[in-house]
Amino acid sequence: MILVAIATGGLLIGLVLSWQAARCAHLVWSAATLAVLARLLLQVFSALRRGEVGLDIVAALSMSAAIAFGEPLAGNVVGLMYAGGQLLESFAEGRARRSCRIALQSVSVGLTLSVGAMVAAACGYLQPVEGAILQEAIDVAVILNALRAL
Structure with a gap:
């Protein structure tokens, strides 16, 4: 979130x-690009130490080349795209964790209630019609719980 704010702020202030004052705009764009680039390089180096290679290297090279060739606006735009992608990725990761947690919860509760209903029916505490209705109610409850993930 902070990287998006830095990149967006740098872009807007530079445009104004x-x-x-074109020279000041270049300095603002350069500063914003370098701030995002610093964070990106830390992430790239830590990933490389773990033996992972990703496409973030391309963004780092693009921002570095933009600064080196005197095109800080282009570097700032690439930095904004990178920061926005990171923000979207973290949002999607959070949603995926939540969905998995709800799915696991729905399955475990549904199985537990179904087994309990089957034991009750096998012991004669439930008539067949009551067992069927109870099983349908359990299924509906599990489906409604799983819909929370949407």
């Missing part, structure tokens, strides 16, 4: 400054 570009009408009056």
Whole structure:
């Protein structure tokens, strides 16, 4: 979230400054790009130490090249795309964890209630019709619980 704010803020402030003071706009874009690039490089190096290679290297090279060739606006835009992608990835990861937790909860509760109903029916505490209705109620409750993941 902070990286998105830095990249967006740098982009907007630089655009405002570009009408009056182009040199200042370049400095703002460069500073915002370097801030995002620093975080990105830390992430790339830690991933490389773990033996993982990702496409974040391409973003780091793009931002570095933009700064080196005097195109800080392009670097800032790439930084904003990278930061936005990181934000979306963390949001999706949180949603996936929540969905898995709810699915596991639904399955375990549903199985527990179904086994309990079958034992009650086998012991004669439930008539066949009552057991069928109870099983349908359990199924509906499990489905409604699973719908929370949406």
